[in-house]
Amino acid sequence: KQEVTQIPAALSVPEGENLVLNCSFTDSAIYNLQWFRQDPGKGLTSLLLIQSSQREQTSGRLNASLDKSSGRSTLYIAASQPGDSATYLCAVLNSGYALNFGKGTSLLVTP
Amino acid sequence: DAGVIQSPRHEVTEMGQEVTLRCKPISGHNSLFWYRQTMMRGLELLIYFNNNVPIDDSGMPEDRFSAKMPNASFSTLKIQPSEPRDSAVYFCASSFTSGVFLAKNIQYFGAGTRLSVL
Numbered sequence: 001k002q003e004v005t006q007i008p009a010a011l012s013v014p015e016g017e018n019l020v021l022n023c024s025f026t027d028s029a030i031y032n033l034q035w036f037r038q039d040p041g042k043g044l045t046s047l048l049l050i051q052s053s054q055r056e057q058t059s060g061r062l063n064a065s066l067d068k069s070s071g072r073s074t075l076y077i078a079a080s081q082p083g084d085s086a087t088y089l090c091a092v093l094n095s096g097y098a099l100n101f102g103k104g105t106s107l108l109v110t111p
Numbered sequence: 112d113a114g115v116i117q118s119p120r121h122e123v124t125e126m127g128q129e130v131t132l133r134c135k136p137i138s139g140h141n142s143l144f145w146y147r148q149t150m151m152r153g154l155e156l157l158i159y160f161n162n163n164v165p166i167d168d169s170g171m172p173e174d175r176f177s178a179k180m181p182n183a184s185f186s187t188l189k190i191q192p193s194e195p196r197d198s199a200v201y202f203c204a205s206s207f208t209s210g211v212f213l214a215k216n217i218q219y220f221g222a223g224t225r226l227s228v229l
Contacts, residue, residue: 031216032215032216034217036220041222041225042222042223043115043202043220043221043222043223044202044204044220045220046217046218046219049215049217051215089154091154093216097142097144097159097161097166097167097206097208097216098156098159098167099144099154099156099218101153101154101155102153103153104153
């Protein structure tokens with residue numbers, strides 16, 4: 001059974017810092033890995049999707065990498081802003097449909 | 112498109128009562144998912160429909176839980192009778208699943224229903 005772990009569980013940084021969120025998974029037979037953002041009381045918003053054949057994806061200040069062989073992914077956020085405060089979830093797609101989620105990293109960016 | 116629409120946003124009920132959660136997926140999507148999110152277990156898949164047919168319900172915790180998708184634009188998740196341990200946030204998600212492009216499959220989530228069973 002796929003296990004997805006996210007470290008750290010919570011993170012607080014001052015505005016402007018660059019930061020890295022980590023995700024690890026136990027079964028490397030994945031179709032893709034996705035990073036989601038969840039704001040309090042809201043649903044999940046897909047940020048980046050990395051297909052299993054890719055190494056990284058970028059969107060604005062976000063960069064996600066994937067090392068399938070070692071079962072690791074990182075989400076890099078450059079020049080953090082208070083608006084980046086949210087919970088970030090990592091999920092891997094093993095079968096054609098089943099997303100396995102980590103428990104998330106709760107990020108607080110202070111002004 | 113308005114995205115995935117769930118109702119109600121909040122539900123408070125007493126133990127033993129029937130609860131029905133509703134979901135309208137994004138038009139054109141052929142896959143629908145119900146997830147449950149708790150602090151202890153995180154996000155877990157309850158059931159997956161493809162073309163309105165339940166494909167995988169192995170995540171449904173007990174017979175008290177049932178889900179239906181009578182047409183491509185509507186799904187329900189019912190809990191009868193409800194128990195306090197069912198308190199959680201329930202999410203519906205939809206996607207267009209193509210057998211050829213599985214690696215590009217993105218699921219779009221609704222805002223969720225926060226259920227409290229007293």
